[in-house]
Amino acid sequence: MTSSVRQMVGERGIVICCGSGGVGKTTTAAVLALEGARAGRRACVVTIDPAKRLADALGLDRLSNTPSQIDGDWPGELWALMLDTKSTFDSLVAKHAGDEEQAAGILANRFYRNISGALSGTQEYMAMEKLFELHDSGKFDLIVVDTPPTRNALDFLDAPRRLTRFLDNRVFRILMMPTRAYLKAVSVATQAFLRTISKVVGTEVVQDAVAFFQAFEGMEEGFRNRAQKVLELLASPETAFVLVASPRRDAITEAMFFADRLKESHIPVATLVVNRMHPRFGAGSAEADRARSHTLAGAPLGAWYANLADFRSLADGEEAHVAALVERITPAPVVRVPFLPNDVHDLDGLAEVATYVVAG
């Protein structure tokens, strides 16, 4: 029987891994791409912030705008890319600008240079933009995206909308009017408002913003259309959402929050991957072990029973947490990956995790 995960990486075009920070999202994304390559597909993993050794293993020694290929013994292809938010945004500007002069004007603007680092959601939006671009290139059958570890981790779903809303902002529209016209057209209240902003952050900052929005004029449409297409791609049946969690209570709470958000957006969870599950040693009850450890207190065997009781009750507690989450995402398949002795930082490690992931 083909496992559900094999089927997913073998058939879907896009897989998006979401989950809170520290639950093994990057590793899961890399494993899914590796499985895709093993299934004979041309797979690419887009990561945001991989741990250094994993990045090294994937040949990701620096940010890049183009994927690099990883050689290995599989019928398909495995590519990886570490998202460069800034240069992705730059090429987006270049694409939508009317001419080179407009593009250059925007790229040199200080306000623009801040956008990539400061505007909330830019990183998420650029991840989705890169995904769209890679998908559009036709070079890959499967693209796996590791989403940024934001606390509100479904931000990336809103990110394209948020950026266009930002560009549509009423205050901006006012700022975009040529200076003299705006003084005439703008109400007294708005003038006072702009003065207040200037007073708080200084006029230079406001001038930079005005210059940016003047330079940006005419490009909003292109950005909006693009954002719309990205959203359509995310909502298409080609795209699968994988929820990644760990059995800790806070990670489960956040995963439930995601599950609800996805449901609200009418997006089904394709698979739930729970990493770092403690093993359950045998079928006996933790309470009985605990009782034995008390009876044997003082003897070395007492400590052994206490240890067994600890792990059994921990595993039971984790399973109870996972069960509550599973209920939310049913009928999606669930994959449990055990807490491995070593961190995953090479292809062998990914292959080891893969055995658990495809078993689900």
Place this chain on the structure above:
Amino acid sequence: MDPRGFATAARLAIVAGKGGVGKTTVTATLARMAARAGLSTLIIEVEGKSGLPSLFGAEDLDYNEVVMSPGDPATGRGAIRARTLTPDDALLEYLQDHGMKRISKRLAASGALDVVATAAPGIKDILILGKVKQLERSGAADLIILDAPAAGHAITFLMSARGLLDAVRVGPVRSQAEEVIELLTDPARCQVILVTLPEETPVNEVTETAYALEDRVGIKLGPVVVNGLYPVIDDLDADPETLAADAGTTLRDGEAEALRAAAKFRSTRQQLQQEQVSRLADALPLPQLRLPFLFDVDLGPDQVETLAGALADEVGRLPAAAS
């Protein structure tokens, strides 16, 4: 060093670490330890959702202070309070305090904060840190603990003030940034407590974060908290059948197998953790405060109490502060 001395070495303690290392748990533990020493504590959360209230069995956080733990009923000593700070609320409060109440409503309604925040990055962070500074100055509690954003972002967050000095040349935001830098770089007022796990990636990341904070922010680093260490059990390589015979008892069917597997898991983990702890000690010359792994899957007030006791013991092992 005694816990009271540790908790009062600087009024502001910033707890930072990568996601999933137990930053919030350590925040609660530190507060509980301070409370046990009779100090009042204010915890500040800066990200929307927080597991903090459940650690105290208290109600959800709000921009206004919520009592996590009331302290001594007669004197109120040892009370723990907590609040959330969001940039929007901090901005509104700032404007209202500076006679710009009407404008503040418009600013909030129009989404202009995003515009301004893009124009001068770091402004949201500075609004929060500015408020923290105000609380520190006013002596809102004996100890103020800031549960910082997750790792990479913590550096940006704490560097925001320096970045703003370049972008904003005049005005109240600039003076706010200057005062925040003063606070962050004054070891008598502020220290960072880094949190990590005894695992490879968290150890690498905490080391990088530590150097970045020291070099780029100039902030004082307190001890690093190594969270989740398995309490060491000795002789886990013995044979359970033999141990049973020694204890004059017998094992049930299949029990030897389970005991052996659990013991093997534990001893492998213990060893890996010890390796990571020494690797951290080599890479980062900061004293370590080691907290035990708790096998309870849900942490609540009882577990925080246990951890606070463990933390106090660890603090007790630190040398007294150099004067």
